[in-house]
Amino acid sequence: MPVDSSTKTLLIVDDSKVSRMLIRTHILSQRPEWIISEAACGEDAIALVANDLPDFCTMDINMPGISGTEAAEHILANHPSVKIVIFSANIQETHQERARSLGTILVAKPVTEKSIALALDYFDNAQ
Amino acid sequence: MNSLNELQLDALTEVFSIGAGRAALSLSEIVGDEVRISVPSVQVISSNDISSTTLSLNSGRFGAVSQNFSGPFNAEALLLFTEEQALKIVSDMMDSQMSLEELAEFEHEAMCELGNIILNACLSAMADILNFTLDSSLPNYTVASADDILMRLKKNTNQPYIMILHIDLAIENQRTAGNLVFLLSSASLTNLVTHIDQFLDPIS
Numbered sequence: 001m002p003v004d005s006s007t008k009t010l011l012i013v014d015d016s017k018v019s020r021m022l023i024r025t026h027i028l029s030q031r032p033e034w035i036i037s038e039a040a041c042g043e044d045a046i047a048l049v050a051n052d053l054p055d056f057c058t059m060d061i062n063m064p065g066i067s068g069t070e071a072a073e074h075i076l077a078n079h080p081s082v083k084i085v086i087f088s089a090n091i092q093e094t095h096q097e098r099a100r101s102l103g104t105i106l107v108a109k110p111v112t113e114k115s116i117a118l119a120l121d122y123f124d125n126a127q
Numbered sequence: 128m129n130s131l132n133e134l135q136l137d138a139l140t141e142v143f144s145i146g147a148g149r150a151a152l153s154l155s156e157i158v159g160d161e162v163r164i165s166v167p168s169v170q171v172i173s174s175n176d177i178s179s180t181t182l183s184l185n186s187g188r189f190g191a192v193s194q195n196f197s198g199p200f201n202a203e204a205l206l207l208f209t210e211e212q213a214l215k216i217v218s219d220m221m222d223s224q225m226s227l228e229e230l231a232e233f234e235h236e237a238m239c240e241l242g243n244i245i246l247n248a249c250l251s252a253m254a255d256i257l258n259f260t261l262d263s264s265l266p267n268y269t270v271a272s273a274d275d276i277l278m279r280l281k282k283n284t285n286q287p288y289i290m291i292l293h294i295d296l297a298i299e300n301q302r303t304a305g306n307l308v309f310l311l312s313s314a315s316l317t318n319l320v321t322h323i324d325q326f327l328d329p330i331s
Contacts, residue, residue, distance in 0.1 A: 016141040018134060021330040062144065062165055089148025094161050109145050110256050 008123075009035045009052075013045040013068060014060040014087070019111060023058055023087070026116040042071030049075050054082060056123045059104075061088040061095065069098055076102060083126040085119040087111065131171050134331075135323045139169045142256050143292055143307075146249030153244045154298070158219055163297040164245070170291045171316070177280050177289055182207065182306050184273035189213075190234070191276060192242025192268050196250055198261035199322065200315035203286065204250070206242045206294075208305040210270055213238055219298040239266040249292070249307065257322040286310035 010027060014020045020038050027034060037054065039045040041063050049057070057075065061068040072084045086099045089109040099106035107118045131139070147164040155162040172181065179185065190213030192206040208216065217237040218230055225233075243266045254261045271279075280289060290309040295302065311319070 016137050016144075018138045018141050018327065018330070021327075025330040089145040090151060090163070091148065092152055092155050092161055109148065110142075110252070 007033045007035060008056060009037070009054040011037050011039060011045060011048060011054040011057045013039045013042065013057065013063075013071065015040050015063040016060070019060065019087075019109075022111040023116070026111060026113060027120070030116065030120060042066040042068055042074075045071050046074055049079055049082065053079055057082050057084045058119060059084055059086050061086060061090055069095075069102070072104055073102055076104070083123055085122055087115070087119070131320065131323075134327060135320060136169055136171075138323050138327060139290075140166060142253050143169060143249050145256065146252035147245075147294070149252060150245045150248035153248065154220075154241070157240075158298055160299045163295070165295045166292050167295065168293050172289055172291070174280055174283065174287050174289050174310070177277065179273055179277060181291065182276070182308070183304070184276060186273060187211070188270050188272055189276055190238055190268065190270055192238055192246070192266050194242065194246050194266045195264040196246075196261045197263075198254070199259045200318040201312065202290075202315060203283075203310040204246050205276075205308040205310070206245055206305060207276065207308065208303060212303040212305065215301060215303060216241060216296070216298065219301065235268050238268045242266045242268065245294075245307065257319075257326050259322060280308070280310065283310055286312050286315075288313065288316045290316075 012020050012023050024036055037048060039048050043065050059068040059072050068086060072086060075082055076084065084104040086104050086106045087109055088095060088106060091106065091108045096106050105122050107115050143166040147166050151162045151164040188210040190208050190210050194204050196202045196204060214230055214234060217234050220237050221230065221233050247263060250261050288311040290311060292307040294305045294307055296305060
Protein backbone atom coordinates (compact mmCIF):
# COMPACT_ATOMS: atom_id res chain seq x y z
CA MET A 1 0.00 0.00 0.00
CA PRO A 2 1.51 3.37 -0.95
CA VAL A 3 2.14 5.45 2.12
CA ASP A 4 0.77 8.98 2.00
CA SER A 5 3.32 11.69 2.82
CA SER A 6 1.13 12.84 5.72
CA THR A 7 1.36 9.36 7.22
CA LYS A 8 3.90 9.50 9.98
CA THR A 9 5.23 6.79 12.21
CA LEU A 10 5.36 7.16 15.96
CA LEU A 11 7.01 4.93 18.55
CA ILE A 12 5.51 5.12 22.06
CA VAL A 13 7.93 4.05 24.81
CA ASP A 14 6.42 3.58 28.28
CA ASP A 15 6.48 0.71 30.76
CA SER A 16 2.85 1.39 31.68
CA LYS A 17 0.39 -0.22 29.29
CA VAL A 18 -2.27 2.27 30.42
CA SER A 19 0.02 5.16 29.61
CA ARG A 20 0.74 3.72 26.13
CA MET A 21 -3.00 3.23 25.55
CA LEU A 22 -3.68 6.85 26.58
CA ILE A 23 -1.00 8.29 24.30
CA ARG A 24 -2.15 6.10 21.40
CA THR A 25 -5.83 7.07 21.83
CA HIS A 26 -5.12 10.81 22.08
CA ILE A 27 -2.69 10.82 19.14
CA LEU A 28 -4.98 8.80 16.88
CA SER A 29 -7.90 11.12 17.63
CA GLN A 30 -5.78 14.01 16.27
CA ARG A 31 -3.75 12.12 13.64
CA PRO A 32 -5.84 9.07 12.61
CA GLU A 33 -3.51 8.29 9.68
CA TRP A 34 -0.40 7.82 11.83
CA ILE A 35 1.13 4.38 12.25
CA ILE A 36 1.95 3.65 15.87
CA SER A 37 4.25 1.09 17.44
CA GLU A 38 5.01 0.53 21.13
CA ALA A 39 7.90 -0.48 23.37
CA ALA A 40 7.79 -1.14 27.12
CA CYS A 41 11.43 -0.34 27.91
CA GLY A 42 14.38 1.64 26.61
CA GLU A 43 16.28 -1.42 25.38
CA ASP A 44 13.32 -2.57 23.25
CA ALA A 45 12.91 0.96 21.91
CA ILE A 46 16.55 1.06 20.76
CA ALA A 47 16.15 -2.31 19.02
CA LEU A 48 12.87 -1.27 17.35
CA VAL A 49 14.29 2.03 16.10
CA ALA A 50 17.28 0.22 14.58
CA ASN A 51 14.90 -2.08 12.69
CA ASP A 52 12.27 0.36 11.57
CA LEU A 53 13.10 4.05 11.89
CA PRO A 54 10.10 6.06 13.15
CA ASP A 55 9.55 9.77 12.44
CA PHE A 56 8.62 10.52 16.02
CA CYS A 57 8.95 9.00 19.47
CA THR A 58 7.40 9.65 22.90
CA MET A 59 9.62 8.48 25.75
CA ASP A 60 8.86 7.89 29.44
CA ILE A 61 11.78 8.41 31.88
CA ASN A 62 11.27 5.97 34.78
CA MET A 63 11.28 2.47 33.32
CA PRO A 64 12.87 -0.83 34.28
CA GLY A 65 16.35 -1.14 32.72
CA ILE A 66 17.92 1.94 31.21
CA SER A 67 16.15 5.26 31.76
CA GLY A 68 14.19 6.95 29.00
CA THR A 69 16.73 9.76 28.89
CA GLU A 70 19.55 7.28 28.26
CA ALA A 71 17.49 5.55 25.58
CA ALA A 72 16.71 8.91 23.93
CA GLU A 73 20.39 9.86 24.00
CA HIS A 74 21.33 6.55 22.38
CA ILE A 75 18.62 6.81 19.72
CA LEU A 76 19.49 10.42 18.83
CA ALA A 77 23.21 9.65 18.64
CA ASN A 78 22.55 6.93 16.07
CA HIS A 79 19.42 8.28 14.36
CA PRO A 80 19.37 12.09 14.66
CA SER A 81 16.33 12.37 12.36
CA VAL A 82 13.96 10.93 15.03
CA LYS A 83 12.07 13.66 16.90
CA ILE A 84 11.63 12.72 20.54
CA VAL A 85 9.26 14.10 23.18
CA ILE A 86 9.99 13.00 26.74
CA PHE A 87 6.79 12.45 28.71
CA SER A 88 7.43 12.41 32.43
CA ALA A 89 5.85 13.09 35.79
CA ASN A 90 9.27 14.21 36.98
CA ILE A 91 9.47 17.80 35.77
CA GLN A 92 12.25 19.08 38.02
CA GLU A 93 14.63 21.57 36.40
CA THR A 94 17.47 19.02 36.12
CA HIS A 95 15.27 16.81 33.92
CA GLN A 96 14.08 19.73 31.82
CA GLU A 97 17.70 20.80 31.24
CA ARG A 98 18.76 17.26 30.36
CA ALA A 99 15.89 17.00 27.86
CA ARG A 100 16.84 20.33 26.27
CA SER A 101 20.52 19.39 26.09
CA LEU A 102 19.56 16.24 24.17
CA GLY A 103 17.57 18.29 21.70
CA THR A 104 14.22 17.00 22.92
CA ILE A 105 11.44 18.57 24.96
CA LEU A 106 9.98 17.41 28.25
CA VAL A 107 6.20 17.37 28.51
CA ALA A 108 4.62 16.89 31.94
CA LYS A 109 2.44 13.87 32.57
CA PRO A 110 -0.47 13.12 33.00
CA VAL A 111 -1.21 12.38 29.37
CA THR A 112 -4.10 14.67 28.45
CA GLU A 113 -5.38 16.41 25.34
CA LYS A 114 -3.31 19.42 26.41
CA SER A 115 -0.02 17.56 26.88
CA ILE A 116 -0.55 15.68 23.61
CA ALA A 117 -1.13 19.04 21.85
CA LEU A 118 2.30 20.20 23.11
CA ALA A 119 3.92 17.04 21.75
CA LEU A 120 2.15 17.31 18.38
CA ASP A 121 3.12 20.97 18.14
CA TYR A 122 6.78 19.98 18.65
CA PHE A 123 6.54 17.19 16.06
CA ASP A 124 4.85 19.52 13.51
CA ASN A 125 7.45 22.25 13.91
CA ALA A 126 10.34 19.82 13.88
CA GLN A 127 9.56 18.59 10.37
CA MET B 128 -14.58 -7.74 46.08
CA ASN B 129 -12.00 -9.60 44.04
CA SER B 130 -8.54 -8.20 43.64
CA LEU B 131 -7.80 -5.67 40.93
CA ASN B 132 -6.78 -6.86 37.49
CA GLU B 133 -3.45 -6.08 35.85
CA LEU B 134 -4.73 -3.09 33.87
CA GLN B 135 -6.46 -1.54 36.90
CA LEU B 136 -3.23 -1.88 38.93
CA ASP B 137 -1.23 -0.45 36.02
CA ALA B 138 -3.58 2.58 35.97
CA LEU B 139 -3.13 3.08 39.73
CA THR B 140 0.66 2.75 39.49
CA GLU B 141 0.71 5.36 36.71
CA VAL B 142 -1.55 7.69 38.72
CA PHE B 143 0.69 7.37 41.79
CA SER B 144 3.88 7.82 39.72
CA ILE B 145 2.45 11.15 38.58
CA GLY B 146 1.66 11.97 42.23
CA ALA B 147 5.22 11.00 43.21
CA GLY B 148 6.57 13.27 40.47
CA ARG B 149 4.55 16.19 41.84
CA ALA B 150 5.71 15.46 45.41
CA ALA B 151 9.35 15.27 44.23
CA LEU B 152 9.02 18.68 42.59
CA SER B 153 7.67 20.26 45.83
CA LEU B 154 10.30 18.54 47.98
CA SER B 155 13.12 19.56 45.66
CA GLU B 156 12.06 23.16 46.21
CA ILE B 157 12.35 22.64 49.99
CA VAL B 158 15.73 20.87 49.99
CA GLY B 159 17.15 22.87 47.06
CA ASP B 160 18.40 19.72 45.34
CA GLU B 161 17.11 16.98 43.12
CA VAL B 162 14.63 14.63 44.77
CA ARG B 163 13.63 11.34 43.22
CA ILE B 164 10.50 9.51 44.28
CA SER B 165 9.30 6.44 42.50
CA VAL B 166 6.45 4.03 43.10
CA PRO B 167 7.69 0.67 41.83
CA SER B 168 4.50 -1.20 42.69
CA VAL B 169 0.96 -1.01 44.02
CA GLN B 170 -0.78 -3.90 45.78
CA VAL B 171 -4.33 -4.25 47.08
CA ILE B 172 -4.76 -6.93 49.73
CA SER B 173 -7.14 -7.90 52.48
CA SER B 174 -5.99 -6.69 55.90
CA ASN B 175 -6.10 -10.32 57.11
CA ASP B 176 -3.23 -11.08 54.74
CA ILE B 177 -1.01 -8.29 55.93
CA SER B 178 2.26 -9.26 57.58
CA SER B 179 5.49 -7.61 58.58
CA THR B 180 7.01 -8.83 55.28
CA THR B 181 4.34 -7.10 53.14
CA LEU B 182 5.32 -3.79 54.66
CA SER B 183 9.01 -4.59 55.23
CA LEU B 184 8.37 -3.86 58.91
CA ASN B 185 11.35 -5.68 60.33
CA SER B 186 11.98 -4.37 63.77
CA GLY B 187 12.59 -1.13 65.50
CA ARG B 188 10.36 1.88 65.50
CA PHE B 189 8.53 3.51 62.68
CA GLY B 190 7.49 7.05 61.94
CA ALA B 191 3.92 7.13 60.63
CA VAL B 192 2.20 10.16 59.13
CA SER B 193 -1.53 9.62 58.93
CA GLN B 194 -4.22 11.61 57.18
CA ASN B 195 -7.89 10.95 56.44
CA PHE B 196 -9.34 11.51 53.00
CA SER B 197 -13.00 11.76 52.10
CA GLY B 198 -14.92 12.05 48.86
CA PRO B 199 -16.43 9.42 46.55
CA PHE B 200 -14.39 7.05 48.66
CA ASN B 201 -12.95 7.46 52.14
CA ALA B 202 -9.49 6.33 53.10
CA GLU B 203 -7.12 6.56 55.97
CA ALA B 204 -3.62 7.00 54.58
CA LEU B 205 -0.43 6.11 56.44
CA LEU B 206 3.05 7.00 55.26
CA LEU B 207 5.60 4.75 56.95
CA PHE B 208 9.37 5.08 57.29
CA THR B 209 11.66 3.57 59.92
CA GLU B 210 12.38 6.18 62.56
CA GLU B 211 16.03 6.21 61.52
CA GLN B 212 15.03 6.90 57.90
CA ALA B 213 12.52 9.52 59.07
CA LEU B 214 15.28 11.38 60.95
CA LYS B 215 17.53 11.20 57.88
CA ILE B 216 14.78 12.75 55.76
CA VAL B 217 14.19 15.44 58.38
CA SER B 218 17.91 16.19 58.37
CA ASP B 219 17.81 16.62 54.57
CA MET B 220 14.77 18.85 54.83
CA MET B 221 16.24 20.99 57.60
CA ASP B 222 19.71 22.39 58.10
CA SER B 223 21.94 19.31 57.92
CA GLN B 224 24.41 20.87 60.41
CA MET B 225 21.94 20.25 63.25
CA SER B 226 22.72 17.69 65.94
CA LEU B 227 20.51 14.63 66.32
CA GLU B 228 18.90 16.10 69.48
CA GLU B 229 18.10 19.32 67.67
CA LEU B 230 16.69 17.38 64.72
CA ALA B 231 14.41 15.35 66.98
CA GLU B 232 12.70 18.61 67.96
CA PHE B 233 11.71 19.19 64.36
CA GLU B 234 10.89 15.57 63.58
CA HIS B 235 7.17 15.92 64.23
CA GLU B 236 6.73 19.06 62.17
CA ALA B 237 9.00 18.04 59.30
CA MET B 238 7.46 14.56 58.98
CA CYS B 239 3.93 16.04 58.98
CA GLU B 240 5.04 18.37 56.20
CA LEU B 241 6.66 15.52 54.24
CA GLY B 242 3.55 13.38 54.70
CA ASN B 243 1.30 16.24 53.72
CA ILE B 244 3.28 16.79 50.51
CA ILE B 245 3.51 13.13 49.47
CA LEU B 246 -0.02 12.13 50.48
CA ASN B 247 -1.69 15.16 48.92
CA ALA B 248 0.37 14.91 45.72
CA CYS B 249 -0.68 11.25 45.33
CA LEU B 250 -4.30 11.91 46.19
CA SER B 251 -4.54 15.01 44.01
CA ALA B 252 -3.05 13.13 41.04
CA MET B 253 -5.63 10.42 41.64
CA ALA B 254 -8.46 12.96 41.90
CA ASP B 255 -7.35 14.84 38.74
CA ILE B 256 -6.82 11.77 36.59
CA LEU B 257 -9.75 9.69 37.80
CA ASN B 258 -11.93 12.78 37.93
CA PHE B 259 -13.24 13.27 41.45
CA THR B 260 -12.65 15.53 44.44
CA LEU B 261 -11.16 14.46 47.76
CA ASP B 262 -10.87 16.44 50.99
CA SER B 263 -8.13 15.78 53.51
CA SER B 264 -7.75 16.18 57.26
CA LEU B 265 -4.61 17.60 58.88
CA PRO B 266 -1.66 15.18 59.03
CA ASN B 267 -0.73 13.53 62.29
CA TYR B 268 2.67 12.02 63.12
CA THR B 269 3.26 9.18 65.54
CA VAL B 270 6.18 6.90 66.28
CA ALA B 271 5.19 3.28 66.85
CA SER B 272 6.63 -0.24 66.83
CA ALA B 273 6.10 -2.62 63.91
CA ASP B 274 3.74 -4.69 66.08
CA ASP B 275 1.62 -1.65 66.97
CA ILE B 276 1.27 -0.74 63.30
CA LEU B 277 0.34 -4.28 62.22
CA MET B 278 -2.17 -4.58 65.05
CA ARG B 279 -3.74 -1.28 64.07
CA LEU B 280 -4.08 -2.36 60.42
CA LYS B 281 -5.45 -5.82 61.24
CA LYS B 282 -7.91 -4.63 63.86
CA ASN B 283 -9.54 -2.07 61.62
CA THR B 284 -12.57 -4.16 60.65
CA ASN B 285 -14.39 -1.20 59.05
CA GLN B 286 -11.62 -0.89 56.49
CA PRO B 287 -10.75 -4.48 55.57
CA TYR B 288 -8.81 -3.60 52.38
CA ILE B 289 -5.34 -2.22 52.23
CA MET B 290 -3.70 -0.59 49.24
CA ILE B 291 0.09 -0.56 49.58
CA LEU B 292 2.46 1.60 47.57
CA HIS B 293 6.13 0.86 47.94
CA ILE B 294 7.99 4.15 47.73
CA ASP B 295 11.63 4.83 46.93
CA LEU B 296 12.75 8.28 47.96
CA ALA B 297 16.16 9.77 47.17
CA ILE B 298 17.16 13.16 48.51
CA GLU B 299 20.65 14.41 47.65
CA ASN B 300 21.45 10.87 46.50
CA GLN B 301 20.58 9.33 49.89
CA ARG B 302 18.08 6.57 49.25
CA THR B 303 15.33 5.61 51.65
CA ALA B 304 12.42 3.26 51.17
CA GLY B 305 9.02 3.58 52.75
CA ASN B 306 5.44 2.53 52.29
CA LEU B 307 2.26 4.42 51.70
CA VAL B 308 -0.73 2.50 52.97
CA PHE B 309 -4.39 3.27 52.34
CA LEU B 310 -7.06 1.65 54.50
CA LEU B 311 -10.27 1.22 52.55
CA SER B 312 -13.74 -0.02 53.32
CA SER B 313 -15.31 -2.51 50.94
CA ALA B 314 -17.63 0.20 49.53
CA SER B 315 -14.70 2.62 49.10
CA LEU B 316 -12.67 0.02 47.20
CA THR B 317 -15.66 -0.70 44.92
CA ASN B 318 -16.07 3.05 44.24
CA LEU B 319 -12.38 3.41 43.50
CA VAL B 320 -12.49 0.49 41.04
CA THR B 321 -15.56 2.02 39.34
CA HIS B 322 -13.64 5.26 38.80
CA ILE B 323 -10.63 3.37 37.42
CA ASP B 324 -12.89 1.49 34.99
CA GLN B 325 -14.52 4.73 33.86
CA PHE B 326 -11.05 6.14 33.20
CA LEU B 327 -9.96 3.01 31.28
CA ASP B 328 -13.15 2.60 29.27
CA PRO B 329 -12.49 5.22 26.51
CA ILE B 330 -8.94 4.02 25.90
CA SER B 331 -9.47 0.24 26.00
